[in-house]
Amino acid sequence: MQCSVESTTLTYIIRDHDRDRFERRKKELEHLVRKINHEFPGCCSIEIKDQYYNMREKIEPVMHVVEIAEEAMRQVGVTPKVQPIRGGTDGAQLSFKGLPCPNIFAGGLNFHGRYEFVPVQSMEKAKDVIVQIARLVGEK
């Protein structure tokens, strides 16, 4: 929040994995701005910038892409752990650019800091998963 008597700015981050709810939340903010302007004409304005969208809507029509990765993991002895990503990723943006792109483990932990580490065995398994995906796609 930045403010003075003359001007105050509020910044909100809107996040929701459900696209409809996401759009609804943006509408609610806009509605509220109109309400404020009803009372104080011309005082309030809003700018909403979408940063990224949930890639799920681009992956769902091509779920075999995920299934192949899961199958490849199982075949090399890795249990797939499907989970949502917190932020946006390259994969999400690429999926919206027309390249469906799920994300697979590289093996590391505690990213972005001094406690980051990576088990060699996890890296080996990630390499095996890549080889196995290539093999599976070749067999289909």
Next chain:
Amino acid sequence: MTLVDRFLEYVKFDTQSDELTNMTPSTPGQMIFAQHLEKELHKLGLSDISLDENGYLMATLPGNISDRKVPVVGFIAHLDTSPDMSGRHVSPRIVENYPGGDIVLNATDGITLSPEEFPELLNYVGQDLIVTDGNTLLGADDKAGIAEIITAVDYLMKHPEIKHGDIRIAFNPDEEIGLGAHKFDVARFGADWAYTMDGGEIGELEFENFNAAVATVTFKGRNVHPGYAKHKMINSMRIANQFVIMLPRWETPEHTEGF
């Protein structure tokens, strides 16, 4: 070259990205690293190797199936490391056959990687852990991904008995500042689908993320001298306050749901 050798070589390159430079790649170290990888891909004998001016390196491992059409699959990893922590002079160490318990990263500064703070460590007892010296990040995010992709491709080349279609690989700059996909030429890449090798712990597979937007709400007040215009003065902070009160509780950043 083994997977681990590759990884240990890659983390020596300082490829920390920077939100503020407005360049692509955001830092010159990423291009130097990309050029190094480009040479390595040539040495391995990959095809269609190209590094563009923005630091996007792409290459093909041609398929060995000729009697039918096989989808082209891509594998992608990013060159940069996080702006949050230095990636300069990374000095990794391998803790072989991790017995459990604390790992002293840096005795001088008393920096310890401890299962008390990071209980996931105990999932890796008996394995070989690559750790930092406590002064920098490691850069497994995402140089582990790069090393895995190149080693996998190397393996496929040495094992022609494994039948596969065309494999495309790409290494891109500036993922950590949210720009990795911006100048990624999907048409040039030409894959039917791809995987980023950029997840964390073993087994992770992700195809769902948040929708995200930033809303900026501006309130204009009117700063009229109170003595002259009792009813005309509108303090922008007061209007903003009213807005905040009217806003549903769950919409404030503190209350947005997380995964």
